[in-house]
Amino acid sequence: MSEGPAPAYGTGGQKVRAALAAYIAQKGLKGTRQRDLIVEAFFAARRHVTVEELLERVRQQDPRVGAATVYRTMKLLVESGLASARQFGEGQARYEMAGDRHHDHLICTRCGTIVEFENDRIEAMQEVVARRHGFSVTHHKMELYGLCRNCQRHGDRKV
Amino acid sequence: MSEGPAPAYGTGGQKVRAALAAYIAQKGLKGTRQRDLIVEAFFAARRHVTVEELLERVRQQDPRVGAATVYRTMKLLVESGLASARQFGEGQARYEMAGDRHHDHLICTRCGTIVEFENDRIEAMQEVVARRHGFSVTHHKMELYGLCRNCQRHGDRKV
């Protein structure tokens, strides 16, 4: 099959936690309670969370965690290759675990629902197009915006 | 053909100038010297200009034009449907004339070159994917990032 949802986080994110610990050690950094809280909240949250959403969740565990720390931790996760930042044109970045299979997104402009998909044929054609123009592609962005099934029906009601 | 460059601006942008004048009249707005300067600079510049680039060009004609006016004029052009704003992940928006055929972009991450392309087959497959997930797509974004032909060669030299 060339299409389907990306796999969920491993077994509660054990592998990712270990990978992060390794990255921290290898870089001479230090583990902290705040970082653990944030990473836990990241696992617990659904994919595509914003820093603001994450901060709210983290503060349910410890109200004195600062926003700067969440920004710093997400940056660390991205640098270490464990998370990736996405821009869906809302102004703020959304984060999701990396390492899953590559995928692109369908975004409902009414309710914000985000659906993931993969399509090998499209990817292959992107390669063809790029080569035709002499480009070697390193990464790409494909986002399809519109209305999800639900919003097509109750397009007039409240979200 | 399903692929090729988007057409250049009409005959020096005569049609667009007229359309803007119509929009301005119809909205009870006023024509100004600054707006003319900015629109001229927009025509003269290559596609995908930033406000900063545009401001520099405009100021060669009249150094006292303010940045706010360029922002306002570009917003006006977008509202009137004559230009469209693109976000290539550089932080600042890039503008191009609208009304041309729909197209997507190849972006060189080294020298910034932007190449336009259209591919009907990809567009068609996007529709299929969306429908498969119950979405009705209103617009989309597809950007292929990588190295242009030139940058693949002199990848080590200066840009």
Place this chain on the structure above:
DNA sequence: TTGAAATTGAATATGATTATCAATTGATAT
């Protein structure tokens, strides 16, 4: 246990874009 180095949180800075506002200008009616 110690102490250097990393981290934290609050406050401040940043950079792109928008809003404010007094001064100026453009379109229209005289």
Place this chain on the structure above:
DNA sequence: ATATCAATTGATAATCATATTCAATTTCAA
């Protein structure tokens, strides 16, 4: 041509997400 008045301008301040500064705190290897 002139008066009139709303629209526009430019400088400056405000936003908003994110980054940076820095003193106080915490981590961890020795």
